[in-house]
Amino acid sequence: MISCEKAAVICNKAQYNEASLMEKIKLKIHTFVCKTCAKHSKKNTKLTSLCNKANVQILSDEEKNAMKNILEGKK
């Protein structure tokens, strides 16, 4: 069976749809046995859904740099 560290990595990959089928099966088996990882996995998935729901918007680095420059000029 895979270690908890490995399970955590796969779990994170799965949040971004980057885990392979084999990895997902390994994770499933692991979380079936290891309750700590099962809990972590559930919370991790919850975090993903929260991030999606919140629709967080950010400014790009260029926009921020432009802002900084303008602010600098005003000082």
Added chain:
Amino acid sequence: MASHELNPNIWVDQYADYLFNYAVTRVSDSEIAKDLVQETFFAGLKSAKNYKGEAAERTWLIAILKRKVIDHYRKINSKKGKAEVRMNYNSSSDSDGDWLEEQVADPFSSMNDNILENEELGLAIQQCISKLPKKQSQVFVMKTIRGIDTEDICNELGINASNLWVMIHRARTALMGCLNKNWF
């Protein structure tokens, strides 16, 4: 007296995203929101000497932004009659139901139920992200919010994939803890 001093040099890095999120949910146009954030920073800079240190820097800036949002709506509504509610009188003949009911029926209402909650959630997430170490938040934002490919992030930051996943893991664990405290 250090706590009474503002630190405009870090404003953009620290608060721009938070303010932008706040503004964009209120004016629902990212260009206008960006301008409002910029104006907020100007106004903050201008009245920096009035800052008494009673509120946190961010709270103080949000208070300014709030006024900017109100001003924005005042400006676009200043022409007389613009603020009137205009009804679309339904002229199509196939609707023979109750007129009033048809007017008030809002097909989007179930979608809009959680707008307020989601907005607060967005700000809570933003706040938690800003508490992360710089590298972690950078990686997390690139991956989760901008949705950039793992490979591209690695190339840009000069790290390998396992580095990236470790950082993502730490960021996510910290965020879970932070949201647990501030959201649930």
